Amino acid sequence: MGISNQVVFSCRKVVQSTREAIVTLQKRNPAIQPLLAILQIVEELLKLNDDPKVHGIYLHLPPASITSRVLNTLKPEKDIEGISDLNMGRLIRGDLSKGFVPPLASAVLDLLENHGKTVLLVGGEGPLQLAVQCLIERSGMVTLKSHWSSKSLQAQVMQADAVVLLDVGNMYVPPTWIRPGAAIIYCKPALEKGIALYVVLPINLCYNEHEMILKPSIAETLFKVINVVRSCSRWLKGQEYRPWHLRSLKLQPLTPVPSDLAISRAQIPKPVDQLAEEIGLLPEELEAYGRSKAKVRLSVLERLQSQPNGKYILVAGITPTPLGEGKSTVTVGLVQALSAHLKLNSFACLRQPSQGPTFGVKGGAAGGGYAQVIPMEEFNLHLTGDIHAITAANNLVAAAIDARMLHEATQSDKALFNRLVPSVNGVRKFSPIQISRLQRLGIRKTDPASLTPEEINAFVRLDLDPSKITWQRVVDTNDRFLRKITIGQASSEKGQIRETGFDIAVASEIMAILALADSLGDMKNRLARMVVGTSRSGQPITAEDLGVSGALAVLMKDAIKPTLMQTLEVRPVIIFLLASCFCIQSQSSSVVLMRNIALMTEAGFGADIGMEKFFNIKCRASGLRPSVVVLVATVRALKMHGGGPNVSAGAPLPREYTDENLSLVAGGCRSNLRKQIQIAHLFGVPVVVAVNVFKTDTQAEIDLVCQIAKECGASDALPCNHWAQGGRGCSELAQAVKEAASKPSDYQFLYNTEMSIVEKIRTIAQRVYGADDIELSPEAKTKTDYYHQQGYGSLPICMAKTHLSLSHMPDKKGAPTGFVLPIRDVRASIGAGFIYPLVGTMSTMPGLPTRPCFYDIDLDPVTEEITGLF
Secondary structure, eight states: OOHHHHHHHHHHHHHHHHHHHHHHHHHHOTTOOOOEEEEOOGGGHHHHHTOTTOOEEEEOOOGGGOOHHHHHHSOGGGBTTOOSHHHHHHHHHTOTTTSOOOHHHHHHHHHTTTSOSEEEEESOOSHHHHHHHHHHHHTTOEEEEEOTTOTTHHHHHHHOSEEEEESOTTOOOOGGGSOTTOEEEEEEEOSSSSEEEEEEOOTTSOOOHHHHBOTTOHHHHHHHHHHHHHHHHHHHHHTSOOOOOOOOOOOOOOSSOOOHHHHHHHSOOOOHHHHHHHTTOOGGGEEESSSSOEEEOTHHHHHTTTSOOOOEEEEEESSOOTTOOOHHHHHHHHHHIIIIISOOOEEEEEEEOOHHHHHSSSOOSSEETTEEEESHHHHHTTTTSHHHHHHHHHHHHHHHHHHHHHHHHHSOHHHHHHHHSOEETTEEOOOHHHHHHHHHTTOOOOOGGGOOHHHHHHHHOOOBOGGGOOOOEEESSOOGGGSSEEEOOSGGGTTOOEEEOEEEGGGSHHHHHHHHOOSHHHHHHHHHHOEEEEBTTSOEEEHHHHTOHHHHHHHHTTTTSOEEEEETTOOEEEEEEBOOTTOOBOOHHHHHHTTTSEEEEEOOSSIIIIIHHIIIIIHHHHOOOOSEEEEEEOHHHHHHHTTOOOOOTTSOOOHHHHSOOHHHHHHHIIIIIHHHHHHHHHTTOOEEEEEEOOTTOOHHHHHHHHHHHHHTTOSEEEEEOHHHHGGGGGHHHHHHHHHHHTSOOOOOOSSOTTSOHHHHHHHHIIIIIOOSEEEEOHHHHHHHHHHHHTTOTTSOBOOBOOSSSSSSOTTOOSSOOSOEEEEEEEEEETTTTEEEEEETTOOSSOOOOSSOGGGGOEEOTTTOOEESOO
16 A cells, blocks of 8 residues: 555544544543643643643643743643653653653554564654654564764665654655655654654655645644543543542550540541542642641532442431430441441541530530541631631621611612612613612613612612511520620611521521532522511512622632541541531532442431431432431430430439440330331331440440341341441441442432421421421411412421420420420521421520530640640
């Protein structure tokens, strides 16, 4: 075959194989599109390096700009020209599994196919000659090297089967030098930049210069395309599931078990960027906050969107004592067992601790003993400041409400309009958020001068009814004296006095929005929809009406990103914000973020509180379905539910809780434990009971719990010693969870959202809590009617009820029956997307106990070490 025909045939073959490769890629991921960026501005290089949509970068720059620094700034995996030092080194070493061959070198080798065994390289001393020589020799041919000035060049050319002329300017080989059947390939500098590929026909064919030239370097361009497709294929393969190769930190548990803080400090965390790399996160997806924690950018959602879901494990619990029963500790112990001991890719998703319990009664939420998140001081104190961002955003809304009411009460329509739409440099125009308000009012105008007096009045007057404002300020401290306050008493507020109150920060609707939003855009839309009150005409007023929703999104743009930390055994932990004191756990981003891995998350309080909301609200919003429920129980709590005396924070435990008492244990198992298992089965999810072992528990008590739990319908029930032994103490539980999660479940929601608000509340009260019926106060009845009238009736329900009993009465333990559930009030979180009834005397602002945790928390001013945290 003549070389001109060979070139055409080879190009067709390359085009066809490249098309087939792209089709194969798009079968694996229909959204994938191999993308080459042609770079003409050096400053853009870092941006293209970090863009996951770009699979190859071509440096179309003047030769003087392609310095060693530029070449080595280019990511090797995107260097489709193969000119960086690392890729050139890989080529010389023969390792082509990660690097790229320079396209021109590939084109030369392709053209040399079937052209003898001896190839003469003439000219060139740079990377191109090195690449061509390596490829030719690796293909089994013999290379000879010469220079244009060599006296023996003619003889060398006449003996060679093929001649490759590298960077020889305008010089060419006379036809009389070329022996019959030989091929000569010219690689000459292009007029503008780079190297163009020239092909000389064999001597026995008609010599025509225009036929010799491939314009514009077709073969080289095709091999660039091949490298881009190969880069895309490697990137896609890198997104596929593969076992992690995590280097664990060895635990050496001590007896007796030291304090949580001492254990945490004894283990040096792995650098978070190293942990991220080991679990498959890309460097550009990480925002480091110091050495041991980092935010994960939401761009990872798009990268992993085509990956299949992992197993979804929910850790819930029986109705707890005021001391808590260790769900966080079990979650951490279980992820250590699954990942470090069973070698399953597993994430734990935990809530970010609130300052309220940290300095109040319950303490931190990092787990405990040898099953905790480290560094525990960083985890329990501020972390990345997300709750403070919530507080700032929430209180900005509150300030906007009262300021707007003041200005509307003291200004005319004209004065309000002039201040809301000021003239700047002689130009008056609406902001985008004001145009949105005009459109909601049915006003399709964008020129402020065109509004009629009636339209101006509708635009500037929110006319909030002070008695129907539902938005309260928040603070991240348990402060009972802020439950009801009076504001506006200064003379400067001109008589705008009203009663309001504070909630704890984690009860803010903004927190709940973070729990359910799946992107920045979704979060922004939900923030805009938040209803803060009602106008005197009965219309809902939103954060967007106030003009504040864009600013809220700015304040929350980092808080929505999850935080990556690690456990004592270097298992990854993703930290999200606690959505509210009503226990909607904020694992929203993890719904997509943790694709293709075992995802384990914790639901707050008992299964009747956290799990019910998680299933009916979170799973409904996310579309994910849980594989198994791990129900945490303790002998201590079961004794309480079996008739034991009250347990109070700060007071010594009565002897019934420290001495063996099988009768109390059995009573608690056959009442509260049985009921919580039944609640999980309402949703069609299998249950594995985890008995969180305390040092005062006897083996007979533990065995009895496991026996009765299985009699009550649990798939399995096992003791857990993670607090004292780490992941090894939870390995049997991990195996049971793995087996239960592998079986198909028949997941179903408890109610249809199209049911009326009252019927949905009644369904939860009767089927979950065991109530005979519900009783709505007149205020609650009025509000449910109003919500239906406004079109909110199809929202799911988020019950605000005491966590200390299945009923509304905290002192009623076990599984109470025969009671009517009182609904004191019904509120709406429209932005978050649920209705929340207030049951009994439930408060959204906790108070401090007689002896809070802060008595024991202190700082050594010399070493800066913290003491007293747990």
